[in-house]
Amino acid sequence: MSVDSRMHTSGSLPRPPATQNVSFGETAHSGTDPDLLSELLSTPPSPIKVTAEGDMPVSFRCSFVSAGEVAVADCAYEGTLLIKRKAPSVGMIVFLPVEGNVCFDGRREEIYSAPARGTILEAGRSMGARILGRRRHFGLFVDQAKITSHLTHMFERTISGDLDFHPHIDLTAGPGLVLQQIVSNLHSGLSDNGPLQRSPLAVGSLCDAAVYLLLESCRHRYSDELALPAPTPAPRHVKWAIDFMQEHIAEPISLNDIAAAAKVSVRTLQQGFRQFRNTTPMAYLQEIRILAAHRDLLDAGMRLTVADIAMRWGFTHFGRFAAEYKRRFGQLPSQTLKR
Template sequence: MLPDPMTPRPLARFSLFESSDLDEARERVARVFCPHRLDMIGRGSFDACHNHVSGERLSLNYIQYGAKTLIAPGELKDFYLLQIPLSGGAAISNGPDHYYSCPDKAAVLNPHLPTTMIWDEGCRQILVKVEREALQDHLSQLLGSGASKPLTFSGPLDLTSDVGAALYGLIMHLVTEADNGQVMLSSGGLLARQLESVILSGILEAGQHNYSRYLRPTRSAAAPRHVRKAEEFVRSNLDNPISLDDIANAAGVTARSLQLGFRNFRNTSPMALLRSERLRRVHEELMAGAPGASVTEVATRWGFSHLGRFSQIYKAKYGQSPSKTLQNGASIGFSD
């Protein structure tokens, strides 16, 4: 669904430009970010807008293009970019990572990996540009030592998790306050710097990256052996018809004990884990977009026989229909 044209644009008081000219939009956006390729690939009306608020180590931005667009900046080099869709979504290719970003799944673009994106028609996004050195230094402070390898994010950032929702809430609060005339990041004072630090910490805690295991404890270490054995059995038998009793037998406990263990240490159930892992496999195959692949064949092969119910749970988890994922997967392998 396309956004209502009467809906106020975030950060409207801080407009950099509005234009229906593709070349002008490309040049003006590049002034804040970096040179990039920008092409219309859809039939919609091109209606570009960029609003911008600067801080010391990061900036808040609102961007829309109206039409479906291909954006290819290559390597961002000097900054990480958190992209939060307010409506619509974007197919993301960042190095070896390929995924779809939507209102509950933000994207974090790594500066040292080549990026190509397709923004859907009607896609509207809040973008947080973070200086690469600032985020790397903040990571080192949290680790208590220097980070020897480049900070590298993988996959989308889940805005429905506790920390993801908190990060989203803080960013949108700052946007709202700026719209109301209170530009908290531009004050240059201690509060502004602390707010920036909270955002940097939120990105590091909510995102998945090569230092995640050092920043937050995992529950897996404390889980009892039968829970870990059950998880191993489930992940090794995703393509087999297995039941709760099968999982419990493999773990060496009763079904009731297994359910209690999962509830206490994983906040889920064994069968929910099975469904989630199978759903992930379906998602991976649909995103791969293999020639001749069909949603029905892939879903059935991974144990989803009720296609109507499957479509509902898939859309609830990934923010789009399985057929849309397959379509995006088939189109994301573009080069020129």
């Protein structure tokens, strides 16, 4: 239930692009064997075991479609099924029920999913579920890195860690209803070589719309800050500093070099970044470098090693690079490279 996440650097900060080259994938199965369903729902980072409860027969019909960094699903079940994750998921999952009930094992309490009420599960929020009788839902799967990438773009500063989304969203009206329509349209438009596969820009826009809808309409850790008026535009010297960092991102530049390029003192530069970027100049430089390394790891396949990519972007201490990368993206660089 995971999809690759990619970030693109453009201008001063990574911006989620309208992707022109989207890779599509589709998996669809139906049957009555819980072991087959286990294979269908599992991913390498997060294996899943499904078992049938009681003597009643079970059946399923599941269709998953991936479009670059986002995947959508249309799944239907019959019977009582117990689902257990052997490792936490690596992304956010949004369930949009059409029929029937599911009970998720939450961190603190059980989370119930029923028609008219969507369920938002961040990475690691639930390690199991129980499907009760007939059930059908649409699903939206997004890597955590894509969520934080969009939020980083909205705030123009680095965002990391869990966002602590409220687990429920009303699907009867407003943003929840629109989200369900977007996911349903993505699935129908991409399935069976659908028309959206020939319009990658439209797919990218719909995927971005779904993510921004979640961030702007659902309650989470940064909701109050998003509701505040937009900050004052950064002054010229901060923009000059950022431009200089982007131009020399892989070079061993110092704080003095950046201040000189921005035509201000080091102290003024630090104050500007604290006030308008909520960080320091060197932390900002570190962030755009690790984002560039992340992009290369996603694209490198087996052509380059982790060490090659780390060195390319100025990370000479591989242990510290791996630790910072895992803190930022939730996995080791080697794990990203193997995807």
